[in-house]
Amino acid sequence: MLLSVGCTWLQRHQTKDIDACRTCIEKSFAAQQAGNLEEARELLNEAAKLQSDHAETWWNLAELSIQQDDYPAAVDELKRYVELQSSDPQGYLRLAQLYYLQNRYDAAEEWLDEVIRRTPNNFDAVMLSARLARKQADHQKAISEYYHALQVMPHHAEATLELSELLIARHEPYRASSLLRDLSRRALMEEDQARTHLNLGIAYGQIDRWDDAVEQLEVARNLNDSELARDRYRLAYAHWKSGGSQQALKLLIEMADSGQWNERSDALYSTITEGNPQLNNSDTALLVGYETRTAATKPFDRPASGEPLFLPDRLISGDSLSQDAMVPPEWGL
Structure with a gap:
């Protein structure tokens, strides 16, 4: 048994170590902000030597390992944190997230169960559960978990968008559109606005409301700084389905001008022009004339003969793709 003098000395010694440990942690923060990650790790390792059972040190070591993309080290450090702070659900959740990032879904689910058992309505945990279920192709569970997340945090943009995208992928457009219409009326970040209108x-x-589809896709387009080939083609196809062949052709010209021309856009162009003699006479000339004027400054290789790039006889055969193959995947059967 320690005498009172010995107890006092031990308490002072422990207090001194704790103070030194906190100093190391504070210095490690400063080193991280300065971009000196190795120095930050050395300071945290020193703190761990001074107080090996100081949970905050192990949490910060794990976060530093994550910042350095060293997930295995972060897992070990977080497990030590959980040993010391077994009542903190955040430790279990962070472990689940780390395993998820490493595509170790069974391990992620095991640690996630510990979070949900302690805090059933933890929003981040429920969202991770939905994403896990989606990765494992358990779509019914994923949908259920997304709805659970929206019960915890109604109108949450990311939860609504992920749920609607899953519903669209499953060709459940009525449920998706109901969620998205409500979300579109809310104040959102511009990126989320674009994603909402796109979806x-x-x-x-998917329900053949092509005029409405064009309207929403145009809004999404105006909100995006850049445009992928699939987004531009989707809009061209929607214009064509809504009766706007002129607008569809203009978008196809933009695709050609941007180096995004492919068999699908070629087949849609052929379908539009071959199915409408008036367009054959006017818009084909527009397209050929456009390419003739801009070929010198656009990223296309002109034929040696100097002939226009998009004369009808230079197009891929309209038989190369079926009508079904022209349909964007999200609108296919």
């Missing part, structure tokens, strides 16, 4: 346009296309 709403896709959902409307």
Whole structure:
């Protein structure tokens, strides 16, 4: 048994170590902010030597390992944190997230169960559960978990978008469009606005509301700084389905001008022009004339003969793709 003098000395010694440990942690934060990650790790390792059972040190070591993309080290450090702070659900959740990032879904689910058992309505845990179920192709569970997340945090943009995208992928456009219409009326970040209108346009296309699909896709386009080939083609196809062949052709010209021309856009162009003699006479000339004017400054190789790039006889055969193959995947059967 320690005498009172010995107890006092031990308490002072432990207090001194704790103070030194906190100093190391504070210095490690400063080193991280300065971009000196190795120095930050050395300071945290020193703190761990001074107080091996100081949970905050192990949490910060794990976060530093994550920042350095060293997930295995982060897992070990978080497990030590959980040993010391077994009542903190955040430790279990962080472990689940780390295993998820490493595509170790069974391990992620095991640690996630510990979080949900302690805090059933932990929003981040429920969202991770939904994403896990989606990765494992358990779509019914994923949908259920997304709805659970929206009960915890109604109108949450990311939860609503992920749920609507899953519903669209499963060709359930009515449920998706209902969620998205409500979300579109709310104040959102511009990126989320664009994503909302894009998905709403896709959902409307699945139920043959092509005018509405065009309207939503145009809004999404105006909100995006850049445009992928698939987004531009989707909009061209929607315009064509809604009766706007002129607008569809203009978008196809933009695709050609941007180096995004492919068999699908070629087949849609052929279908539009071959099916409408008036367009054959006017818009084909527009397209050929456009390419003739801009070929010198656009990223296309002109034929040696100097002939226009998009004369009808230079197009891929209209038989190369079936009508079904022209349909964007999200609107296919």
